[in-house]
Amino acid sequence: MHALSHRRGRVVRILAVMAVVALAVAGWLTTRISASAAVPPPAPGWSLVFGDDFNGPANTGVNRSNWLYSLGHGYPGGAANWGTGEIETMTDSTANVFQDGQGHLAIKPIRDAAGNWTSGRIETQRTDFAAPAGGKLRVEAAIQQPNVSGAAAAGYWPAFWMLGDAARPVGATNWPSIGEWDILENINGRDSHFAAMHCGVSPGGPCNETTGIGSGERACPGCKTGFHTYAIEYDRSTSPETLRWFRDGQNFFTISQNQLDATTWNNATHRGFFIILNVAMGGGFPAAFGGGPTAATQSGVPMLVDYVSVYTSGGGGGTTPPPPPPPGGARDAYSTIQAESFNAQSGTQTEATADTGGGEDVGWIGNGDWLQFDNVNFGSSAATQFSARVASGAASGVSGLVEVRLDSRTSAPIGSFATGNTGGWQSWRTVPANIAAVTGTHTVYLTFSSGQPADYVNVNWFTFGH
Template sequence: MRSRRRFLAAASAFAALIPGVVAVALSTQSASAAPAPPAGFTTVWSDDFTGSAGSPVNGSNWLYDLGHGYPGGAGNWGTGEVESMTNSTNNVYLDGSGHLAIKPIKDGAGNWTSGRIETQRTDFQPPAGGVMRIEASIQQPNVNTANGLGYWPAFWALGAPARPAAATNWPSIGELDIMEDINGRSSEFATLHCGTGSGGPCNETTGIGSGERACGGCQTGFHTYAVELDYGANPQQLRYYLDGNNFFTINANQVDATTWNNATQHGFFVILNVAIGGGFPAAFGGGPTAATVSGQPMLVDYVSVSTKGGSGGGTTTSNPGGSIGNAYTAIPATKYSAASSGINVGQLSNGAWAKYSGIDFGSTPATQFVASAASGAASGVSGLVEVRLDSVNNAPIGSFAIANTGGWTSWRSIPANIAATTGVHDVYLTFSSGQPAPFVAMNTFTFGH
């Protein structure tokens, strides 16, 4: 599901328009491999779309979204867009010059098809205390406000827990909109979606956004768009870049800690697509119309993910230096202070673990552990959720077994007995199974007497 997009008033968006942000880049730019990342960063994944003209994308890097929505998810990708996404090389293909093309096409009956691809990987995340940068060089579809009404190209990322849940947990799991343009306006919007589906701490369905920023020549030339998620900043930050200029920053303390952690403290997957129609274009004049031209592609020269800094060691930090406190309130599973590399609390498998710092059990012994958990695991796949104190290597003080509950968001309240526990401890949840496939999703947990 694409996020339920912002329904902004055109007047307020124009107030945010900043002309002359970037220089025009010529559309004759030659294709190249993904460039070296900025100083201090290391590339962890990239695609420069090398291949013969008309060939499909590399299936080891990308998967196709099809139709009008995720199976089990919202219709029309949750946004009202009208196109049907395909895996046809008419819509999604390599152009033979080192570019990916995503081309929306209208047939004789007025129906639109287009393309939407996602990275196979869902574990793009900063290292503990470090930074992740997602970047692409893109030429927006070469349309304008006369012939481009309804065009909606986008480069963005969704939190990994969206995939097993058909994005029905949007926007809580986080959406990073790195580049969006609508209706051929030669502009750029950057946004974080988070919190609840309507209103809430992130002002949904609008999100926390940059407003419209001018992007001169973005329909006729390649420009670089990037976002950095910085776990080491205090407070943590999201920084958005256009051609290397940091034009918009979001600080973690703009929302409550739980909302920020749910949106940012997990892996992400990257999405490229061109939608047609929907709520966002409608807020700026609507479309498509009879004048909307068919067949103008978005071209992508490269996509890269790089990371910098951090403490390494195979862990990731979500609440650095923070403590949970009361053991007897609901603790979000995303509020870990450290975890196994690439953890995704929406699909946990054998060997995963998460640490929750400073849980205070008080002086009356806790004897119960209760988790809100779910599983969409295949038949025969199950495992244990174990509770350990103060070290991931200490013996469990309690556990419960779980198998398929009917889906990755079919939550069940599952109790387990634990050894009597008092005082303040770091709690480790560990996940073990005899199969490598994911077997459990964790929502919240608490303790009882």
């Protein structure tokens, strides 16, 4: 549910008595129960990377090591009214957001005597929920939509959704390019729910913003009176990659990679995400179905969340760990240094490469990302040249610099080269550059800067020369 548009889910789960449902396409096992549920254990081949079952004492807030509260009427520096036109003030008060003592999180919108609305919006502290290259990510929650209908429900907008990690540092001003996945949205107390993906540019663009690529309204009888499971699964183990949405274990909506150009898809999927739970009041989506809130809207009807869980398959946790450093910890500056052999990194992922020699490359690189390589020995004869093997499928007008820095990410670059589209994300070329003379042993940083937010380069390897 973020800036502008129809989104926000507050998916409902029926949790009926520990019945295990096999998901047809994904082979996932979903547990449904009638009372408070623990976070379901991972199915075979999957790993649990995050979970919260909201089993805290009654009238307590959420675990702040897992969650942060979004407050007020928008992100600092971001769009007013969260970019959607909603009217509530988000708070961290236990009047609006609390654990009920029965294993549920409640997010309750409240109208005061003057007609002002308050409500709650929480986000995971973590922003790194990602599908490993060649693997899968599954994000799931058991939710009961606010049990209100008709005129009393006008303006209610509960949601369970996700935003790309790059949204948080800039108040989501880069929406929708960084991706939004709406797992559950409900509006105005209708017996239904919606799902959507937001991406590209706004308005219009390949993702039809501000509407996004949506499932349309899906009937959901009983979603306001019982818990139902809502989930999204991002599958990178197949070609084309797919995003699949589920309710109670049944796949009801799918978006395939080949529905979008590569840049739009990659920017909206190949990154970490964070999870959001909120209940908005008013805004563009409720307005499209009659509007609200009005004087007849009932105050104080909560969305209930039984648990939230995140699983990965095929990559061991959703983030790419750095490979071990080379034997002895030393690197020869004049041999080929594989990009995936970094000692530390920020913002990147590894993937299988189609370049000569095979192996892996480092991809999804954009402005502000970096790679660190320890103990690079230049010897006593100064290196004056640098070259790197790069590929890019960036859109027209998207480009950036590959920079070399020594011993600190904030030191002045000793050299750099610019790169843009090379003909595709696996269309490789070797680009040379001059550098200031360097001798001795150093920590080498490859840093990446661009005037655009989109990813613009993959790197397979680099080396230095005299």
